[in-house]
Amino acid sequence: MYICICKGITEKQLQEVISARPAHNSKDILKALGIGSDCGTCVEDAINSILQKSSAPIELKDTSNKS
Numbered sequence: 001m002y003i004c005i006c007k008g009i010t011e012k013q014l015q016e017v018i019s020a021r022p023a024h025n026s027k028d029i030l031k032a033l034g035i036g037s038d039c040g041t042c043v044e045d046a047i048n049s050i051l052q053k054s055s056a057p058i059e060l061k062d063t064s065n066k067s
């Protein structure tokens with residue numbers, strides 16, 4: 001099953017990268033495969049998959065308006 005249609009990345013390919021890089025953060029894993037680099041609709045599902053299957057920390061965007 002494809003997790004990222006734009007880049008043709010399957011769930012299996014994502015699993016292989018998660019297994020090879022268990023300590024990497026989710027952003028690095030997505031970047032390594034190019035997931036989310038086109039339309040971006042796959043990012044939420046990909047992050048959920050990473051969180052379920054690895055110890056990779058999720059990076060949250062800082063939305064505070066520090067000035």
Ligand code: FES
Nearest residue numbers: 004006039040042
């Ligand atoms: S489906 Fe992944 S970038 Fe479009």
